[in-house]
Amino acid sequence: MKVKICGITDVHTAIAAARYGADAIGFVFAESKRKVSIGKAKEIVSFLPPEVLKVGVFVNESREEVERIASIVGLTHIQLHGDESPSFSELISLPIIKAISFQSNDGLAVFNQFPSEYILLDGPKGKYRGGNGKAFDWNEVNAALLEEKKVILAGGLQVSNVEQAIKIINPYMVDVSSGVETDGIKDLVKIKEFIEKVKTLGGNVNEHLYITK
Template identity: 40%
Template sequence: MKIKICGIKEKEHVALLEELKVDYVGFVFCDSKRKITIEKAKEISCDYKNIKKVGVFQNNSKEFILKAYNEVGLDFVQLHGNEPVEFVENLQIPVIKAFNLRDKDSINKITQYKNIANLAGYLVDGAKGGSGEVFQWNWLKELSDDIREKLFLAGGINEENLEKAMQEVKPKVIDLSSYLEVNGVKSSQKIKRFMNKVKELKERGY
C-alpha cells in the first residue's frame, strides 16, 4: 500500500510527508483552490529527495506541463482533463491519467489508454475530483489486471474505510486531498492520524 497526498502548498507539509514516509506528494498547477505556482512548488520541495513529486494538470498546454516537469523536478505528471491518447503519448514523460467516474460506463474510457508506453498509472475518482466523494468501487471489478497493477484510488478515503478499500479494490496507491484539510488547509494532525492508520494496516500485511 502506497500513499499519495495531493494539494500540498506549504514547505512544512512537504517535510512532514517525507518524515512520515508518504510515497507521493502532489502539486496542483491547474485552476483550483489548491493551485500552486511552478516557482513555489520548486521552492518548497527542492530539499526533499525521498518522496516522488507529482504535478497535477487539467487541459494545460504541453509547453506548460514540460516547463513544470523540468523546473520542479517532477517524477510524474497527473492529467485530469480530456487529454486524448495522442497528447499523453507525445509528452514522452511518466503520466498518471485521472478518470472521474460518474457511472459504470465511465470505466470504458480507461481502456482507451491501455497501450501507452509512458502511462505510469490510472487514477480513479468520483464524479467531481477533489470533492472527497466515494464512488461505487464495484464498478472497478471489470478492470483488467494490467490496469489494476497501476491503479490509484481517490475519492473519500479515510481511516474508517481504508481497510475496506484495500480489501475490495486492492489499489497500488491510495490518493488523498480534501479529507486531510481543515477549512481548506492541510492539517498536520489529520495527516499524522491517517498515516498512523496506514502504519497499523501495513503491520497487518496490507
C-alpha cells in the same frame, strides 16, 4: 500500500508528510483552491527526498506548458485530470497518471489501453476536476478491467473509510487531499493518522529519510 498526499502548498507540510511515510506528493497547477505557484512548488521539491514522487496535476494544459513546469519544478510524474487524449499522453516525457471520474464500468476497459502506467480512479466531478472530497461506490468498480494498470484510488478518502476502500479495490496507491484537511487547510495530525493507518493495512511502514535546510 503506497500513499499520495495531494494539494500540498507549503514546505512544512511537505516535509512532515514525507517524514510520516508519504510515497508521493501532489502539486496542483490547474484551477483549484489548492493551486500552487511554480516557484513555490520548486521550493517545496528542493526539500523532499529523491525517493518521494513529485506529481504535477494538470487539466487540459498544453504539452509545452506541462513540460516547462515539470522541468522548472523537478516533477517526476504528470497527472492528467482533464480530457487529454492517448496521443497527447504519449508526447509527455515523464510517466503519466491518467485520472478518471468513475461513473460506471462502461468504457473502463478502454483505459486499460491508455498509454500510462497508472490510472487514478476519482469521485464525481464537482467545481473542480479533482479534490472535491466525494467518494463513490467502490463495490461497483470491476478492477479486473484495469488489470494492466497500477490503480490509484482517490475521492473522499479519510482515515475512517480508507480500510474499507482498500479491501474492496486493492489499489496500488491511495490518494488523499481534503480528507486530511481541517477547514480547508492540511492538518498534520490527520496526515500522520492517515498514512499510519494505510501503512498498517499494507504492511511495513516505508520510513523515508527527509531533508532539512
